[in-house]
Amino acid sequence: xxxxxxxxxxxxxxxxxxxxxxxxxxxxxxxxxxxxxxxxxxxxxxxxxxxxxxxxxxxxxxxxxxxxxxxxxxxxxxxxxxxxxxxxxxxxxxxxxxxxxxxxxxxxxxxxxxxxxxxxxxxxxxxxxxxxxxxxxxxxxxxxxxxxxxxxxxxxxxxxxxxxxxxxxxxxxxxxxxxxxxxxxxxxxxxxxxxxxxxxxxxxxxxxxxxxxxxxxxxxxxxxxxxxxxxxxxxxxxxxxxxxxxxxxxxxxxxxxxxxxxxxxxxxxxxxxxxxxxxxxxxxxxxxxxxxxxxxxxxxxxxxxxxxxxxxxxxxxxxxxxxxxxxxxxxxxxxx
Amino acid sequence: xxxxxxxxxxxxxxxxxxxxxxxxxxxxxxxxxxxxxxxxxxxxxxxxxxxxxxxxxxxxxxxxxxxxxxxxxxxxxxxxxxxxxxxxxxxxxxxxxxxxxxxxxxxxxxxxxxxxxxxxxxxxxxxxxxxxxxxxxxxxxxxxxxxxxxxxxxxxxxxxxxxxxxxxxxxxxxxxxxxxxxxxxxxxxxxxxxxxxxxxxxxxxxxxxxxxxxxxxxxxxxxxxxxxxxxxxxxxxxxxxxxxxxxxxxxxxxxxxxxxxxxxxxxxxxxxxxxxxxxxxxxxxxxxxxxxxxxxxxxxxxxxxxxxxxxxxxxxxxxxx
Numbered sequence: 001x002x003x004x005x006x007x008x009x010x011x012x013x014x015x016x017x018x019x020x021x022x023x024x025x026x027x028x029x030x031x032x033x034x035x036x037x038x039x040x041x042x043x044x045x046x047x048x049x050x051x052x053x054x055x056x057x058x059x060x061x062x063x064x065x066x067x068x069x070x071x072x073x074x075x076x077x078x079x080x081x082x083x084x085x086x087x088x089x090x091x092x093x094x095x096x097x098x099x100x101x102x103x104x105x106x107x108x109x110x111x112x113x114x115x116x117x118x119x120x121x122x123x124x125x126x127x128x129x130x131x132x133x134x135x136x137x138x139x140x141x142x143x144x145x146x147x148x149x150x151x152x153x154x155x156x157x158x159x160x161x162x163x164x165x166x167x168x169x170x171x172x173x174x175x176x177x178x179x180x181x182x183x184x185x186x187x188x189x190x191x192x193x194x195x196x197x198x199x200x201x202x203x204x205x206x207x208x209x210x211x212x213x214x215x216x217x218x219x220x221x222x223x224x225x226x227x228x229x230x231x232x233x234x235x236x237x238x239x240x241x242x243x244x245x246x247x248x249x250x251x252x253x254x255x256x257x258x259x260x261x262x263x264x265x266x267x268x269x270x271x272x273x274x275x276x277x278x279x280x281x282x283x284x285x286x287x288x289x290x291x292x293x294x295x296x297x298x299x300x301x302x303x304x305x306x307x308x309x310x311x312x313x314x315x316x317x318x319x320x321x322x323x324x325x326x327x328x329x330x331x332x333x334x335x336x
Numbered sequence: 337x338x339x340x341x342x343x344x345x346x347x348x349x350x351x352x353x354x355x356x357x358x359x360x361x362x363x364x365x366x367x368x369x370x371x372x373x374x375x376x377x378x379x380x381x382x383x384x385x386x387x388x389x390x391x392x393x394x395x396x397x398x399x400x401x402x403x404x405x406x407x408x409x410x411x412x413x414x415x416x417x418x419x420x421x422x423x424x425x426x427x428x429x430x431x432x433x434x435x436x437x438x439x440x441x442x443x444x445x446x447x448x449x450x451x452x453x454x455x456x457x458x459x460x461x462x463x464x465x466x467x468x469x470x471x472x473x474x475x476x477x478x479x480x481x482x483x484x485x486x487x488x489x490x491x492x493x494x495x496x497x498x499x500x501x502x503x504x505x506x507x508x509x510x511x512x513x514x515x516x517x518x519x520x521x522x523x524x525x526x527x528x529x530x531x532x533x534x535x536x537x538x539x540x541x542x543x544x545x546x547x548x549x550x551x552x553x554x555x556x557x558x559x560x561x562x563x564x565x566x567x568x569x570x571x572x573x574x575x576x577x578x579x580x581x582x583x584x585x586x587x588x589x590x591x592x593x594x595x596x597x598x599x600x601x602x603x604x605x606x607x608x609x610x611x612x613x614x615x616x617x618x619x620x621x622x623x624x625x626x627x628x629x630x631x632x633x634x635x636x637x638x639x640x641x642x643x644x645x646x647x648x649x650x651x652x653x654x655x656x657x
Contacts, residue, residue, distance in 0.1 A: 038553075040462055041462045041465045041469070046479075048479055049482045051524075062504060111393075112393050113397075116394050119393060136401075142401075143639060145632075149628065149629075196400045227382070228387070229385075230379065256490070257488075257493065291588045297499065297589070300504055303504055313492070314490070317488050317490055321487070
């Protein structure tokens with residue numbers, strides 16, 4: 001079943017063994033029609049490979065001239081002056097905000113998402129399981145700009161008192177100290193909103209692998225006298241672990257690249273703001289910095305600087321997604 | 337609790353569900369079944385606690401969904417109930433003035449969505465056909481891997497890529513068609529994955545029967561496999577459409593907002609619902625704020641409509657095993 005979340009493990013489930021005769025070399029693959037059709041199909045596949053490669057190459061090609069003129073360390077500087085003869089820009093702050101907000105999102109979304117997936121596959125009564133899954137999927141259907149709007153105007157004001165309370169009581173910890181940002185546009189808050197946005201991804205994939213736990217494992221555990229929770233801990237969770245890891249990586253990839261919701265919510269910091277480790281600080285992610293300045297791409301050098309930031313984001317998500325893929329690929333070998 | 341937990345782990349011998357489960361040797365080595373050494377009362381209490389946590393997690397996940405839908409509906413519905421919302425554009429309307437509609441944005445979203453679908457559906461479906469019917473070996477693996485990577489590409493990166501090609505390399509203007517190109521990148525993987533799943537559900541007997549009658553492979557795919565999987569493919573397309581229509585990030589870079597109706601994808605600015613929301617999101621004047629929520633509700637309705645349609649198609653025309 002196609003899901004709204006766009007992620008699925010169905011692809012990875014080993015196909016029926018009789019699949020191989022399908023290569024059907026006997027079925028007249030040398031006819032003109034077959035060569036054309038097969039060629040078109042292969043062409044489409046190659047086009048997909050080419051597209052991804054081109055994305056990387058074009059970004060790199062456009063970023064290099066700007067990077068060459070950059071007078072600050074791209075990976076270490078906090079500055080962001082992209083126009084003029086002496087551009088100085090670096091991504092360290094963007095990297096921090098992007099990674100930290102996504103990690104907060106993961107810290108919330110993974111446990112809750114796994115629990116929801118367990119609820120749907122192991123706990124929910126039969127009549128509720130399907131609607132429950134659909135409802136959670138619905139969260140993925142809500143466009144991200146609406147999360148942003150809701151986060152800024154509705155959720156944010158409700159969250160603010162909690163943040164003030166935490167800052168007052170626990171402000172001694174550097175991670176929770178007070179900053180110049182007064183409203184809800186903090187890294188912590190975008191982490192929470194991102195968690196809601198990626199929750200359906202974690203749930204959708206975890207749900208699929210949990211549902212595939214061999215009945216023999218589950219019944220074995222129950223027959224030995226395990227309670228339902230013990231059965232889940234000894235049979236379902238170990239079986240589903242690669243799926244959960246993979247789901248988390250995919251969700252992480254989504255959180256790292258989320259643009260408009262973050263752009264709307266987060267408070268950008270003025271230049272020269274003193275550095276703070278606080279999660280209650282504002283900041284910008286890669287995506288929101290690019291989005292905030294999208295109207296100002298008027299010179300190749302300016303555009304190049306933002307494209308360089310985009311390239312880093314692309315590489316980051318590429319790695320995360322590749323790891324997700326490898327983890328679930330390895331699982332294939334053990335799932336029978 | 338935790339002290340009791342660690343104490344109890346030691347005595348229980350590895351047994352039962354664990355050892356026969358065929359788990360990877362690389363995973364954690366046979367972890368003793370955690371709680372079997374506990375008195376029954378503790379184990380029951382834990383089981384109950386776990387049940388409560390699971391139900392609570394589900395309830396927690398529903399809160400934002402209900403909250404968002406409620407917010408958008410309650411703040412947006414009254415403008416939608418006015419006729420002019422569906423017939424007028426925002427031409428000549430300032431933030432202070434009430435009135436005007438969203439027809440320019442709705443039209444832009446539909447036009448761009450459909451154009452995107454027209455380009456991505458053939459590519460996506462053909463790629464899926466390749467993966468299921470033809471692809472073997474390393475090329476197929478590479479294609480499958482790249483589809484995964486494409487699934488994970490942030491939408492802003494897709495926008496930046498098209499900007500780098502369309503604007504800085506070819507020096508074209510920022511127009512609707514450029515937006516479509518970036519959305520194509522986001523829609524292809526959705527279509528590939530859903531079509532692939534559906535093609536795999538088509539029973540092999542159907543293909544073999546066709547081959548046995550001497551039908552060539554391409555005709556088998558065209559006349560037997562695709563029609564059998566048709567409804568599933570349509571579902572995938574509708575869900576993909578829903579995803580790209582709600583997408584905002586590439587539009588920020590490539591599709592500046594315009595207040596009037598535009599139909600030309602190749603010149604001038606074209607409004608869409610996401611950019612209409614984005615345009616006025618910082619406004620504090622009430623007429624503009626109302627219109628932002630109304631546009632948000634319109635967008636949600638559109639996306640939900642596509643989702644529901646997709647599910648209905650899937651339910652009533654699914655592949656019979």
